[in-house]
Amino acid sequence: MxxxxxxxxxxxxxxxxxxxxxxxxxxxxxxxxxxxxxxxxxxxxxxxxxxxxxxxxxxxxxxxxxxxxxxxxxxxxxxxxxxxxxxxxxxxxxxxxxxxxxxxxxxxxxxxxxxxxxxxxxxxxxxxxxxxxxxxxxxxxxxxxxxxxxxxxxxxxxxxxxxxxxxxxxxxxxxxxxxxxxxxxxxxxxxxxxxxxxxxxxxxxxxxxxxxxxxxxxxxxxxxxxxxxxxxxxxxxGRDVVLKIDKKPSHPSKPILKIENLHVIGDKGIEAVKGVSLEVKGGEILGIAGVEGNGQRELGEAIYGLRNYTGNIFINGSKVRSGDVLERIKNHVAYIPQDRKADALCGGLPVYKNLFIKAFSSPVFSFNPYLFYPEKLRKPAEKLVKEFSISTSSVDQEVKFLSGGNMQKVVLAREIESEPKLIIAVHPTRGLDVGAEEFVYNVLLAQKERGTAILLIAGDLYEIFNLSDRVGVLYEGQIIGYSEPDESHIEEIGLMMAGVKNEDKI
Ligand SMILES: Nc1ncnc2c1ncn2[C@@H]1O[C@H](COP(=O)(O)OP(=O)(O)OP(=O)(O)O)[C@@H](O)[C@H]1O
Ligand SMILES: [Mg+2]
The missing domain is CATH 3.40.50.300 (P-loop containing nucleotide triphosphate hydrolases)
Known part of the structure; x- marks a missing residue:
């Protein structure tokens, strides 16, 4: 060789x-x-x-x-x-x-x-x-x-x-x-x-x-x-990276996200989410594990209002409408989707506009869509670029020219910095290097400390173990059971991911 x-x-x-x-x-x-x-x-x-x-x-x-x-x-x-x-x-x-x-x-x-x-x-x-x-x-x-x-x-x-x-x-x-x-x-x-x-x-x-x-x-x-x-x-x-994060115990407050009997139809016309009910409290991270294709994408999209559903979703105690994203934004919901290019970024817009795209619905911008002050956004955008180590020639660079991981960082910076009450994160560290992954873990844990509710949908079990306080397993569109998010429960979680319920174990 x-x-x-x-x-x-x-x-x-x-x-x-x-x-x-x-x-x-x-x-x-x-x-x-x-x-x-x-x-x-x-x-x-x-x-x-x-x-x-x-x-x-x-x-x-x-x-x-x-x-x-x-x-x-x-x-x-x-x-x-x-x-x-x-x-x-x-x-x-x-x-x-x-x-x-x-x-x-x-x-x-x-x-x-x-x-x-x-x-x-x-x-x-x-x-x-x-x-x-x-x-x-x-x-x-x-x-x-x-x-x-x-x-x-x-x-x-x-x-x-x-x-x-x-x-x-x-x-x-x-x-x-x-x-x-x-x-x-x-x-x-x-x-x-x-x-x-x-x-x-x-x-x-x-x-x-x-x-x-x-x-x-x-x-x-x-x-x-x-x-x-x-x-x-x-x-x-160029430095040591902590590959295992020290997770502090949670002090959950009142429920921020409550879902009752959610049913969602997927792209192929088949029911992808079949009666999910769950609750995430402020200051808590609920991990959702599962083999991809078991309804994760549709669940995240329905909660954020990108997909219609039947059933009830309550955010901060009030019921929200099916398919209404703006209502979620107004309720301080942040969303990190599975497909950043398709669902979270405008490739042809510069980094600074992508970073503040959600603010366009605020009165400052909706007052007159032609009245737009780039100078006001550049400075805070530069601050975020620095904080999240986004590698780009400038904040004016079109997002489509950024590397895959740096696009992901733009989404994370925008969503996490919007002072959310609820974060729906689907594979949040996909494509990130180990240093950036460590950074995102710490940012999400800091959000939890300040009382944000986080629903973490991830394929990587170690990511779920590193961050979650509880873990539910999604199988064929249903939460088949809950477990403790640590390595000693890996077999139990693995079995549930394959469709074997807790009580099926002898
Ligand atoms: N067509 C382009 N125009 C302008 N800048 C570009 C272009 N292609 C790549 N870059 C820049 O070159 C640098 C290297 O990007 P590249 O995609 O090679 O990184 P990478 O190592 O693959 O990163 P990742 O792990 O995030 O995929 C980045 O800063 C990126 O923004
Ligand atoms: Mg690359």
Whole structure:
């Protein structure tokens, strides 16, 4: 496994005054998994976008099997055997898996023989242990299943180098295990993988080597064997990171959120939440655990008024209307949604407007929508950018140009700083680096101290253990039971996540 298949030499890339990559050297051996680690905004995605031909570097060279190559488009990259799975997939929702794989295949000609494509998909999915139904339409598939289709696409064109940019961020722990099996199968067959993740446990489990970037520069490359979570965290952020948070006991006050017999229909027209009742008091964090797709998204959206429902929701003692977001905003409800790009940010607006977008409904702005004083918002926006360490060239930068983790920080800064009485947080630390994660945990715990009620819907059990005072498990749209949020109850919670009720245990 010593043969170098790829070498990036002295790669630099700037966006106006921001240096995203600064003289980066990186190499990849045949059959290895090389992890790329770094804080939010360190330059990981930029480096991979250069390798995949999306960005042109300002300086530097790329060598493939010893030969210098020029990559000026993803097509060039694919022809050189380099494939990338980005965080936002490029699949056509109304097409089937077979049709999506066939799209862009050159050898198929004008009238493609889809039965050939289907046959090969089945072969590939058997060989690489990828469970996917070739006839299914993309819109019917979960995010994890869609990712498998993207992997099949790469395997179909015999990619030798696979770039996976935070592939596990959207996966359940079980799905992540499946992905790792596929990765092992791919490397055993001679492919090489560049793996980006903020989850240090995963990096230690799957990679052979780790390269750490900080502020666009390589801090070092280490063998995974002999490394550990603390060493990697320190290399990433330049200081020790507390990976386990000290949680203080709660002193709950009166109920802030009360839900009675909530029923919500999901996007596919099927009931996704089936009679949930729950209560979250001020000064308390209620964690909701569960395998993704059991109604979490719909529950969060219904509470925030983004989705219609039947049943009752009370905020601070008064009943709120179904499907009325403005009423929630007026009631000081903060919402951190699952999909930040689709549901929380306006990509084309600058950072400072995104940070204060909820204030637009306040009398100052609604008085006259044309009367808008940017100067008044810039200063407080700059303060938030500093507090939340949002890496951006300025508060005028359009949000769509921020790194994934920094977009998440914009949402968190806006929602947490709005002095909420209730926070609905769905996967709040998704895509954040370990330093930022520690920061968000502390901010949420501080909110709890000041009496805010927090409903935390998360896929990561350790996140739930770190923060929650109680944990409920959502299974097939119902709260199947409650448990203590600590590791000694992990088995009980795991069983409930699989649909086994507390009283079913013998
Ligand atoms: N097209 C662009 N225009 C302007 N700035 C950009 C552009 N693309 C990236 N950047 C900036 O370059 C820096 C590096 O971003 P990049 O996406 O590479 O970070 P990252 O390491 O992948 O972070 P994350 O872990 O949050 O995904 C960020 O500050 C980002 O705002
Ligand atoms: Mg990134």
């Amino acid at each position: 010593s043969e170098k298949i790829l070498e990036l030499k002295n790669i630099s890339k700037s966006f106006s005054n921001l240096i995203a990559n600064d003289g980066v050297d990186f190499d990849l051996k045949k059959g290895e998994v090389h992890a790329l680690l770094g804080e939010n905004g360190a330059g990981k995605t930029t480096l991979m976008n250069i390798l995949y031909g999306i960005y042109k570097p300002d300086a530097g060279e790329i060598f493939l099997e010893g030969k210098k190559i020029d990559i000026s488009s993803p097509r060039d990259a694919i022809e050189n055997g380099i494939g990338m799975i980005q965080q936002h997939f490029s699949l056509v929702p109304s097409f089937s898996v077979v049709q999506n794989v066939a799209l862009g295949l050159k050898e198929l000609g004008i009238i493609p023989d889809l039965s050939k494509v289907r046959k090969r998909i089945v072969e590939l999915s058997n060989r690489y242990k990828i469970n996917v139904d070739p006839g299914a339409k993309i819109w019917q598939l979960s995010a994890g299943e869609q990712q498998r289709v993207e992997i099949i696409k790469l395997l179909y064109v015999k990619s030798k180098i696979m770039i996976l940019d935070e592939p596990t961020a959207i996966l359940t722990p079980q799905e992540a295990k499946g992905l790792f099996e596929t990765i092992r199968e791919m490397t055993a067959n001679g492919a090489s993988v560049i793996f980006i993740s903020h989850k240090l446990k995963e990096v230690l489990e799957i990679s052979d080597r780790v390269t750490v970037l900080r502020h666009g520069k390589v801090i070092g490359t280490v063998e995974t064997k002999g490394s550990n979570e603390n060493d990697l965290a320190r290399m990433m952020v």
